[in-house]
Amino acid sequence: MTTRIAILDDYQNAALDAADWDSLGAAAEVTVFNTYIEGEAAVAETLQDFDVVIGMRERTPFPKSLIDALPNLKLLVTTGMRNLSFDMDAARDRGVVVSGTAMLGYPASEHAVALMMALFKKIPLENQVMHEGGWQGDVSEGMNGKTLGILGLGKLGAKVAKVGLALDMDVIAWSENLTRERCEEVGVSYVHKDALYAESDVLSIHQVLSDRTRGMIGTPELTLMKSTAYLINTSRGPIVDEAALVEALANNTIAGAGIDVYDVEPLPENHPIRSLDNAILTGHTGYVVKELYALAYGEALENVKAWIAGEPVRVLNAE
Numbered sequence: 001m002t003t004r005i006a007i008l009d010d011y012q013n014a015a016l017d018a019a020d021w022d023s024l025g026a027a028a029e030v031t032v033f034n035t036y037i038e039g040e041a042a043v044a045e046t047l048q049d050f051d052v053v054i055g056m057r058e059r060t061p062f063p064k065s066l067i068d069a070l071p072n073l074k075l076l077v078t079t080g081m082r083n084l085s086f087d088m089d090a091a092r093d094r095g096v097v098v099s100g101t102a103m104l105g106y107p108a109s110e111h112a113v114a115l116m117m118a119l120f121k122k123i124p125l126e127n128q129v130m131h132e133g134g135w136q137g138d139v140s141e142g143m144n145g146k147t148l149g150i151l152g153l154g155k156l157g158a159k160v161a162k163v164g165l166a167l168d169m170d171v172i173a174w175s176e177n178l179t180r181e182r183c184e185e186v187g188v189s190y191v192h193k194d195a196l197y198a199e200s201d202v203l204s205i206h207q208v209l210s211d212r213t214r215g216m217i218g219t220p221e222l223t224l225m226k227s228t229a230y231l232i233n234t235s236r237g238p239i240v241d242e243a244a245l246v247e248a249l250a251n252n253t254i255a256g257a258g259i260d261v262y263d264v265e266p267l268p269e270n271h272p273i274r275s276l277d278n279a280i281l282t283g284h285t286g287y288v289v290k291e292l293y294a295l296a297y298g299e300a301l302e303n304v305k306a307w308i309a310g311e312p313v314r315v316l317n318a319e
Contacts, residue, residue: 003028003308004072005052007297009059010034011266012288018297024304036060036266044069051075052307054300057287059265061085067094075307079103079296081316088317097307098317101299104292109159111286112204112234115258116148116160118280119202119230144168149200150188151217152235153178157206158186172199175207197224202232209236217241222248230256234286237262242273249276260286 054077081100121140129137148164150173164171171188174196183190218241256278306313
């Protein structure tokens with residue numbers, strides 16, 4: 001009997017090269033979906049015949065209603081060891097094993113720095129000018145002596161902070177539970193909330209999305225920021241009020257933004273932020289590097305093999 005395996009949301013066609021799926025042998029059939037399947041009904045229809053589904057982070061959610069609509073589903077794999085968009089209890093009640101994989105922690109911090117550099121150094125514009133036959137499109141800005149604000153000084157925030165320190169930037173930080181001791185440990189200055197927004201020349205967000213952080217940066221916070229300041233978000237889209245951000249960019253309330261995450265993903269083609277010249281945009285690629293794909297899909301393959309052998313590993317919804 002053939003085990004049918006679906007790999008979802010492989011937008012970059014990376015999954016098949018990232019792991020040795022042929023090692024499953026002739027008893028397994030792997031199908032890759034490299035475009036987003038929009039709407040729960042369409043997902044349910046597409047996945048009706050699959051025994052195993054491998055998802056990439058929260059790109060496609062699996063609520064109870066979807067799990068119940070997939071009678072053949074027996075193993076659900078998520079990259080990462082947690083996924084708030086998967087209903088673990090509903091899967092367990094249905095007898096569906098949910099397993100996870102390791103992930104890499106550093107790529108998002110690198111991406112935040114890349115977006116910051118691109119904004120200060122006008123890299124997208126200069127690249128465009130050069131490819132169009134021109135020479136020098138705008139005047140870049142120095143980062144030395146500028147103030148880098150860090151919203152959330154965990155592992156990723158600390159990595160970005162240390163790059164700022166290496167560039168001789170003044171680095172400040174705040175979050176609701178941040179302590180002065182933690183700031184001293186990283187080598188940055190603790191400031192109060194309003195000062196973080198008001199003093200930063202560039203503000204980088206490193207918070208987990210929760211009820212507490214959802215919409216925490218809106219019109220009041222953006223208005224506090226300098227008109228010359230930049231905002232970087234590689235964490236989660238809903239931490240920032242998206243409509244307020246679009247308005248702030250359109251009105252030059254802030255000078256620009258580097259954004260990797262959005263309220264709705266993939267970002268709709270007609271979204272107004274796409275038309276703003278002062279927004280540097282990437283498609284939630286902050287955590288995506290070749291090394292991550294090799295690790296996550298490699299362990300996803302191990303999960304499938306272990307489940308087929310009757311000894312599932314990295315189970316996230318065990319009793």
